[in-house]
Amino acid sequence: MATSDILLQVKDLKTHILGRDGLRVVKAVDGVSFDLKRGETLGIIGESGCGKSMTALSIMRVLPSAAKVVSGEILFNGENLLKKSESEMRRLRGEKMSMILQDPMVSLDPLFTVGSQLAEPLRSHMGLGGAALKDRMTELMSAVSIPSPELRLKQYPHQMSGGMLQRIVGAIAISCDPQLLIADEPTTALDPTVQAQFLDLLESLRDAKHLSVIVVTHDFGVAARLCDRVMVMYAGRIVEMGPIREIFDHPRHPYTKALLASIPDATERGTRRLKSIDGAPPDLGSLPPGCPFAPRCESVMERCYRDYPGQFQIGTGHVASCWRVTAQ
Amino acid sequence: MSRYFFSRLRLAVITILGVSLIVFVTSRMSGDVTLLLLPQDASEADIKAMQHELGLDAPYYVQYYKFLVNVAHGDFGESLRYREPAFGLIMSRLPKTLELAFASFIVSTVVGLLMGIISARMRSSWLDYFSRIFSITAQSMPSFWVGIMLILLFAVQLHWLPTSGAQGLTYFVLPVVTLALVPIASTLRITRSAMLETLDADYVKFLRVKGLSEQFIVWKHALRNALVPVIAISGLTLGFLIGGTVIVESVFAWPGLGNLMVESIFTRDYPVIQAGVGVTSVFLILLNLVVDLLFGVIDPRVRFG
Amino acid sequence: MATVVLPSQSRAPSGLTLHWRRLRRLPWLPIVLLAPVVICGIFGSAIFPHDPTTIDLMAPRKPPVWLDGGSWQYVLGTDQFGRDLLSRLMEGCRVALIIALSSVFLAALIGVTAGMVSGYYGGVVDNIIMRIADVVFAIPGILLIILIGGAVGGGFMTVLISIVLVSWVLYARVVRGETLVLRERGFVALARVANCSDARILVRHILPNLLPTVIVLTTLQAGFALLIEAAITFIGLGIQPPATTWGLLISEGRPYMTTAWWIPAFAGLAITITVLGTNLLGDWLQEKFDPRRAQR
Numbered sequence: 001m002a003t004s005d006i007l008l009q010v011k012d013l014k015t016h017i018l019g020r021d022g023l024r025v026v027k028a029v030d031g032v033s034f035d036l037k038r039g040e041t042l043g044i045i046g047e048s049g050c051g052k053s054m055t056a057l058s059i060m061r062v063l064p065s066a067a068k069v070v071s072g073e074i075l076f077n078g079e080n081l082l083k084k085s086e087s088e089m090r091r092l093r094g095e096k097m098s099m100i101l102q103d104p105m106v107s108l109d110p111l112f113t114v115g116s117q118l119a120e121p122l123r124s125h126m127g128l129g130g131a132a133l134k135d136r137m138t139e140l141m142s143a144v145s146i147p148s149p150e151l152r153l154k155q156y157p158h159q160m161s162g163g164m165l166q167r168i169v170g171a172i173a174i175s176c177d178p179q180l181l182i183a184d185e186p187t188t189a190l191d192p193t194v195q196a197q198f199l200d201l202l203e204s205l206r207d208a209k210h211l212s213v214i215v216v217t218h219d220f221g222v223a224a225r226l227c228d229r230v231m232v233m234y235a236g237r238i239v240e241m242g243p244i245r246e247i248f249d250h251p252r253h254p255y256t257k258a259l260l261a262s263i264p265d266a267t268e269r270g271t272r273r274l275k276s277i278d279g280a281p282p283d284l285g286s287l288p289p290g291c292p293f294a295p296r297c298e299s300v301m302e303r304c305y306r307d308y309p310g311q312f313q314i315g316t317g318h319v320a321s322c323w324r325v326t327a328q
Numbered sequence: 329m330s331r332y333f334f335s336r337l338r339l340a341v342i343t344i345l346g347v348s349l350i351v352f353v354t355s356r357m358s359g360d361v362t363l364l365l366l367p368q369d370a371s372e373a374d375i376k377a378m379q380h381e382l383g384l385d386a387p388y389y390v391q392y393y394k395f396l397v398n399v400a401h402g403d404f405g406e407s408l409r410y411r412e413p414a415f416g417l418i419m420s421r422l423p424k425t426l427e428l429a430f431a432s433f434i435v436s437t438v439v440g441l442l443m444g445i446i447s448a449r450m451r452s453s454w455l456d457y458f459s460r461i462f463s464i465t466a467q468s469m470p471s472f473w474v475g476i477m478l479i480l481l482f483a484v485q486l487h488w489l490p491t492s493g494a495q496g497l498t499y500f501v502l503p504v505v506t507l508a509l510v511p512i513a514s515t516l517r518i519t520r521s522a523m524l525e526t527l528d529a530d531y532v533k534f535l536r537v538k539g540l541s542e543q544f545i546v547w548k549h550a551l552r553n554a555l556v557p558v559i560a561i562s563g564l565t566l567g568f569l570i571g572g573t574v575i576v577e578s579v580f581a582w583p584g585l586g587n588l589m590v591e592s593i594f595t596r597d598y599p600v601i602q603a604g605v606g607v608t609s610v611f612l613i614l615l616n617l618v619v620d621l622l623f624g625v626i627d628p629r630v631r632f633g
Numbered sequence: 634m635a636t637v638v639l640p641s642q643s644r645a646p647s648g649l650t651l652h653w654r655r656l657r658r659l660p661w662l663p664i665v666l667l668a669p670v671v672i673c674g675i676f677g678s679a680i681f682p683h684d685p686t687t688i689d690l691m692a693p694r695k696p697p698v699w700l701d702g703g704s705w706q707y708v709l710g711t712d713q714f715g716r717d718l719l720s721r722l723m724e725g726c727r728v729a730l731i732i733a734l735s736s737v738f739l740a741a742l743i744g745v746t747a748g749m750v751s752g753y754y755g756g757v758v759d760n761i762i763m764r765i766a767d768v769v770f771a772i773p774g775i776l777l778i779i780l781i782g783g784a785v786g787g788g789f790m791t792v793l794i795s796i797v798l799v800s801w802v803l804y805a806r807v808v809r810g811e812t813l814v815l816r817e818r819g820f821v822a823l824a825r826v827a828n829c830s831d832a833r834i835l836v837r838h839i840l841p842n843l844l845p846t847v848i849v850l851t852t853l854q855a856g857f858a859l860l861i862e863a864a865i866t867f868i869g870l871g872i873q874p875p876a877t878t879w880g881l882l883i884s885e886g887r888p889y890m891t892t893a894w895w896i897p898a899f900a901g902l903a904i905t906i907t908v909l910g911t912n913l914l915g916d917w918l919q920e921k922f923d924p925r926r927a928q929r
Contacts, residue, residue, distance in 0.1 A: 062536045064528065065451075087541075094539030101537070106530040109549050110629060111556075121538045156628045172538065339767070346768030350780070357784040464916070468856065468908035470863040473883055473901030480890055480898075571773030575864055589776070590868050593783050601783045605776045613771050 007179060007212045008036040008059070013072035015051075015058045019285065026284045028054040028067065030236035036180075041206065041213040043227035043244070045220065045259070049281050051236040052216045056182045059214075060099055061089050076180070094121040097180040098173040103189040104165035108157040114165075115153030118172050125176045140171040143208075144201060163194035167201060174205055181206070182214045187222060199225050220263060224248070229317070232256045235282050235292035238311075242318030253320040254297045291322070299324055332630065336620045340613050347609045352395050355602050356388075404603035409595045414603035418585060422607070425577065425584035429569045432504050436511035436565065441558065443512070444519025448527065449546065459520070463513035471572055475506040475579035492581035503580045507572050511565045515558060522554035529553075556627055563616040570608060660917040666910030670903075673723040674730035681720040682708070686875070689715030694893040710895045712886065718896060722903050725879045728872065729907060732862050733855040736796035741851055743797065744804025745843065749835055751805065752812025763809070766802045774799040775864065782870035789872050792865055796858045804850060808843055815839050845922035849915055856911035863904055879904050 015029035029051045036042050044052040057063050059074055061081060074081040076097065081089065101107045108117055118137055122128045128136055141149035144167040157165060166186065173181060183202065187195040203226060206213055215226050223230050224244060231241035232255065240253040251257045258277045279296035282288070291297070294304040303323050311319045312326055386394075398404070404414040447459040482502060483491040490499050526532060527550055535545050574586035581587065585604060592600040624630050673680065689711065696703045697710040697718075709718040751762040769777070778795040785791060815821065816839070824834045859879075865871040866880030874881060879900045886896030 060537055062533055090539045090541060092539065093537055099534075099537040101530060101534055103530065107534040109531045109535070109553070111552050111627060112549070120535075120540060124538075124540055124544075158629050169534075342764055343767050343771050346764060347771055350768065350772070350777075354780050354784045357781075464912055465905070465909060468860075468912055469905045470860050470867075470880075470883070470901060472864065472867045473897065473904065476883070476887060476890065476897055477901065480894055484891055567773050571775040574773075574775045574779070575867065578868065589779055593779060593869055596783070598783060601779055605772060605780045608776055609772045612773065616771075 005038050006035050007038045007040075007077065008214075009073070009075040010034050010055075010059065011073040011075070013055065013058055013074065014070050015054050015063065015067055016070050017054075017064075017067040019066075024285045027236050027287060028284060029058060030287075032072075032233070032236070032238055034231055034238065034241065036212055036214065038179075038212050039210050040229065041215065041227045043223035043230040044214065044216045044233060045218065045223055045230055046233035047218060047281060049284070050233045051284075052233050053184055054236075055233070056099070056184050056214060056216050060093060060097065060182065062093075062099075091125075094178070095125040095176045096178055097182070098176075098178045099182040099184065100166070100169055100173050100186050102185040104162055104169045105157065105189070107169050108165065110157050113154055113156055114160070114168055118153065118168065118175065121172060121175050136175070140175055141168075143174070143205065144168070144171045146171075161194075162190050163198065166190060166194075166198055170198075170201060170205065174209060174211070177209065179212060180214070181211045182216070184216045185218070186215070188217070188219070195222075202226060220248075220260065232259070235287060236284060237292070237321065239293065239322070240318075240320040242315070242320075246315060246318050250315075250318075252314055252318075252325050253322045254299050254324070255293050256320075258296075258298070332624050333621060336617055340617045343613050344610055347613070348396060348399060348606065349392070351602050351606050351609075352392050355598060356391075399606065404606065405599035407600045408597045409592070409600070410597075414599040415607070417588070417600060418603045418607050421583065421585045421588050424582065425570070425573050425586055428500075428503055428507065428576070428582060428584060429566070429573055431500060432507040432511070432569050432572075433566060435504055436508040436515055436569075437558075437562070439508070440512045440515025441519050444516045445523055445546070445551070445554070447516065447520045448523035451524065456520075459516055463516045466509045466513035469509070471506055471510065472575045472579050474509060475502070475576055478502050478506060479579070493583075499580075503576050503582055506579070507569060507576045510572070511569060514561065514565065518557050518561060519554055522557050523550055526550045526553045552626070556623075559619065559623055559626060563619040566615055566619075567612055570612060660914060663910045663914035663917065666906050667914065670726045670729065670907050670910070673726035677724070677727050681717075681723055683717035683720045687716065694889065696893070697895050709899055710893065712882075712896050713889055713893065718899060721877055721882060722879070722899060724877045725882065725900070725903065728876065728878045729859055729862075729904075732792065732796070732878075733858045733911075736793050736800065736858045737851050737855045739793070740797045740800035740854065741804055741847060744801035745808050745840075745847060747801065748805040748808025749812050749839060749843070752809040753816055753831070753835060753839070759809070762805065766805050769798060770802045774861065775868075778861075778865055778870065779868070782865070787865075787870040787873060789876075792862055792871050795865060795870075796861050799861065800854050800858065803854070804847070807846060807850060811843055811846060812839060815842055845918075849919045849922065852911055852915035852918060856908035856915070859904055859908055859911075 011033050013029055013032045014027070017026040017028050018024070019026060032051070032055055034042070044055060046052045054063070054067065057067075058069050059076075059081070061069075063069070069082055072082070076092070081092075084092075108114065115137065118140065119128075119133060122133055122136055126136075137153060138149050141152065146152055146164060146167055152160070152164075152168075160168075166189075170186075186202065187198055190198060199222065202213075205211065206226075213226065215222065217223055227244050229242065230244050230247050231238050232247070232253065233239065234255050240247065240251065240256045247256065248260070251260055255277075258275070262275045262277065277296055282292050282295070288294075288305070290303075290305040290308055294300050297304065301323060307323075309321045309323045309326075311321050313319055314325060402413075402415045404418075406412065407414045407417055410417060443459050447456045450456055479491050479502065482489045489501055493499055527546075532545060532550065535549060536542075573582075573584060574589055576582065577584045577586035578590045585608070589601060589604045592598075592604070678684075693711060693713055693715045695707050695711040695715075698705050698708050703710060707717050707719070709722070711717055712721065747762050747766070751759045772780070777798060778791075781795060781798070782791050820838055821834060824838055829837075862871060862878065863880035863883065866878060867884055871880055872878050874885070882900035883897045883904075886893065886900065889896055
């Protein structure tokens with residue numbers, strides 16, 4: 001059946017953040033819909049502030065206190081997560097779905113050993129203790145290629161390098177064999193030399209455990225390595241979505257095109273000015289009508305300022321929200 | 329850890345020496361003690377003789393050295409009023425003051441922590457606003473005035489509690505409330521702000537992502553992190569409390585060290601003042617040393633920085 | 634790119650709305666609390682309802698107007714000698730202002746200088762200054778004051794010196810910390826390269842960056858100065874009568890606690906309101922200057 005191989009279905013998700021003065025409303029996520037199949041890796045790409053992290057946090061329902069999901073559905077294994085109680089969510093988190101955050105240095109509590117923090121979900125979700133717990137922890141440490149696990153487990157976060165910490169964060173994330181793994185900018189805070197290693201690790205973990213993964217990133221390189229499909233976000237909405245190869249070779253939305261064009265190419269001959277996108281991202285608290293990218297768009301039309309383009313089908317599984325697409 | 333301990337210890341010793349210097353210098357400023365000990369019509373020769381006897385004509389560094397030696401043996405001289413060794417007098421009154429100070433410390437820490445945690449968790453509720461108004465007001469009131477007003481209300485008007493003295497448990501209530509008021513306020517503010525910061529921190533987000541319960545997160549992780557700044561200021565809190573006993577004991581006629589100090593101002597009993605300040609300061613410095621060590625236990629970053 | 638007029642571009646608010654918005658963001662509560670004190674302090678005798686020194690033996694210990702036996706003539710009642718309490722309170726404002734401002738100014742002068750020198754030069758100088766600060770700080774304020782006051786007696790100078798001695802340490806430590814950070818900043822390196830003298834760097838470059846913190850500290854310390862003055866007066870080392878300070882009013886009023894409670898009560902209230910004003914102002918300034926550290 002088609003539905004049983006879809007792990008996650010997000011329908012028209014809207015998440016709003018209340019400003020500090022209690023009056024301004026920032027539409028961080030403004031009508032996002034997508035599906036994630038089992039075993040698939042989906043990338044969410046965009047600049048800072050486009051709503052990609054908020055989407056991820058909304059799925060896990062670990063939003064900061066000022067943010068709220070105001071409408072939409074999130075179906076995980078057919079059940080609507082937004083209708084679940086906090087204690088039901090708690091059972092899912094860490095166990096069926098887990099997340100890796102951006103900066104490993106601040107993901108862990110500096111006052112407790114790394115080992116005690118690895119043990120927490122194992123104790124709480126799987127009820128492990130004593131020798132079984134130790135075995136599982138050692139197993140996890142080797143799964144993420146950390147040598148001398150006994151020594152490391154007794155250490156504190158500040159005593160380890162960023163790369164090693166992020167691997168431990170990875171170990172914690174997969175410790176209870178989740179079905180869904182969300183990685184929010186997993187390599188952004190790491191040194192470039194370590195980034196590739198970590199991506200290798202993610203890849204091997206995913207393949208070994210048949211994980212479904214959502215990777216949130218601003219880096220197309222990361223997306224290219226890991227993702228089957230990719231969705232590009234801007235101002236809280238999806239502007240283009242499709243298989244990774246399609247998007248790379250035939251981007252249709254002007255924003256996607258601009259993003260891809262702005263990646264500097266180390267192998268390129270000759271001199272060329274770095275292409276950047278003019279203007280600045282819009283204020284999500286007061287979005288104008290029409291397409292939010294219009295002020296910065298190279299192929300903008302008069303219609304773009306007035307009406308918001310819905311999603312238009314381009315090929316199989318490839319959609320984009322742009323009036324130019326329909327013109328073709 | 330031991331390196332940390334020894335550096336703190338060295339600092340404590342230097343500070344103690346510095347305090348002794350200040351005490352010594354001020355004692356020499358207090359006027360010629362010989363004039364107090366001799367009758368009015370003493371001759372020049374008599375004065376000189378007495379000065380020689382007291383060692384007051386020796387160069388200052390010699391006097392300081394002798395002073396240190398004396399102090400190390402617990403000799404602060406004799407109380408001008410009571411005609412007993414000043415040190416002994418101080419020590420006999422110290423227990424009562426410590427009772428008051430520690431009772432207030434416990435009350436202020438417990439109440440401050442609890443109110444701070446509850447305020448942080450129930451942010452923007454009426455309880456939170458009340459706590460914040462309470463704490464900023466408490467830090468604005470002169471403590472002796474608070475004491476007087478409390479006596480007026482609870483002892484004089486309502487007759488619920490005794491006005492002064494220290495003969496039983498009820499006698500503790502008003503002095504402790506007066507003394508603990510300001511530390512409650514500062515502990516509350518620090519705890520609340522630390523908790524709020526902690527609860528918004530990324531590692532707490534990760535803890536929630538791990539699916540751990542809010543209770544577990546608050547009481548195991550957030551609290552411990554919030555304790556760090558609280559312990560950091562506990563040295564200051566204790567210093568404030570011990571200083572505060574001077575005033576509070578006066579107001580409530582509590583028979584402790586503070587009361588003695590105030591009395592000694594009026595009777596110009598300088599040896600007692602010296603001894604009191606010296607003993608109290610050393611005590612505080614050592615207490616702060618303990619707090620520093622405790623800090624090392626709680627925060628591993630300090631230990632293996 | 635074609636020039637396109639962007640729709641829905643909000644217009645800047647007009648002059649009046651802008652001023653109104655600015656006014657609304659002022660810290661009203663501290664201003665309301667502190668204004669009377671400042672006004673009384675400056676205009677003093679011009680606005681007293683009565684001469685605070687006039688003794689009226691016909692009306693000692695009269696209660697405030699809302700109690701039995703009170704009258705509008707003496708709104709807050711009179712003291713044991715029949716002097717109008719409200720006028721005495723107003724007179725106390727002047728001393729309060731003088732003490733708060735002068736002690737805080739001196740403490741800041743000493744503390745900021747010490748902190749800057751300590752933080753900028755480091756090494757032995759830093760060590761010495763910080764050890765001195767440690768030693769002074771190790772003795773609880775009151776005891777230090779008793780130590781000195783007991784030796785040289787009481788009075789205005791004692792009060793001033795005591796407050797300065799107790800307060801400068803905080804300035805020194807905080808300023809030192811900030812100077813350490815500022816010292817590493819780019820503009821300092823540039824100034825050095827340009828061959829600026831150390832003194833010039835300190836005054837022209839580092840000091841202005843310290844100003845926000847120093848202003849916040851000063852505001853808060855002004856309040857503490859008043860509390861310290863009251864405490865010193867209470868133990869007998871403070872400003873002596875016939876001068877009028879709120880602390881003295883509380884001390885003098887203590888024997889009359891049961892017969893004329895309004896004397897110590899309102900005097901203490903005056904102190905509380907003033908210090909509350911400075912604390913609130915200090916908090917507001919702190920939030921303004923560094924929203925990251927704002928109290929939530």
